[in-house]
Amino acid sequence: MGAYFPLFINMEGKRVQVFGGGKIAARRVLTLLEFGARVKVTAPMISKELEKLAEQENSLTLEYRRYQRGELKEVDLVLAATCEDKVNDMIFMECRQKEIPVNVASDQEKCDFYFPGVAKEGEITVGVTAGGKNHKKAKKVTERIRELLKEIC
Missing domain, CATH: 3.30.160 (Double Stranded RNA Binding Domain)
Structure with missing residues (x-):
């Protein structure tokens, strides 16, 4: 795989879907919010850090449930940061089919972009x-x- 081109984009108002509610997701969500993204986190269990952040931040919504195949609609970017490789793979495949840029935290080969x-x-x-x-x-x-x-x- 070749080197990735550093590209800066305006994240203001961009819709970002994050699957996973742990440490990696929390770090990335915090950064995305700093740049004005609208973030939805979906996971059966979500960290206290993300829960506290959602109380303070209108641009962050939390959904306590598992990923459901076919649910990706009207999103600009997806982050797959679940602890289940099979689920991350399903998210990756759906993003590929719908041409949605995706970052799979556990597999650099399945990343259209890296999180710097x-x-x-x-x-x-x-x-x-x-x-x-x-x-x-x-x-x-x-x-x-x-x-x-x-x-x-």
């Missing part, structure tokens, strides 16, 4: 990825960039 580390200060936004391979290195680089942005901005 984000460093933001004022009007400057930097996205960092290690091509889905070395998350620790990408996190370390992101943290250093955040420090640098705080110094400069």
Whole structure:
């Protein structure tokens, strides 16, 4: 697989469907909300962190249930972050059929886009990825960039 092109898009009002309610989903939802996305999280169990966030954030809705085949309609992006590979695969296949960009958190081969580390200060936004391979290195680089942005901005 080749390198991914870094593309910045306006997320304001974009409809993002997240399947899974754990740590990975919570981290990604928080970032998406910072950029103005409208996010729906669907999972049988949803973390306390996401529940608290939903109480404060009108752009976040929670549905306590499992993914249902054929349910993807009127969404701009999908994140599959369930703990079940079979469910993530079904979500991936539905997104492929409907030409909806998808990120499957557990399988980099099933990602139309990667979720970067984000460093933001004022009007400057930097996205960092290690091509889905070395998350620790990408996190370390992101943290250093955040420090640098705080110094400069």
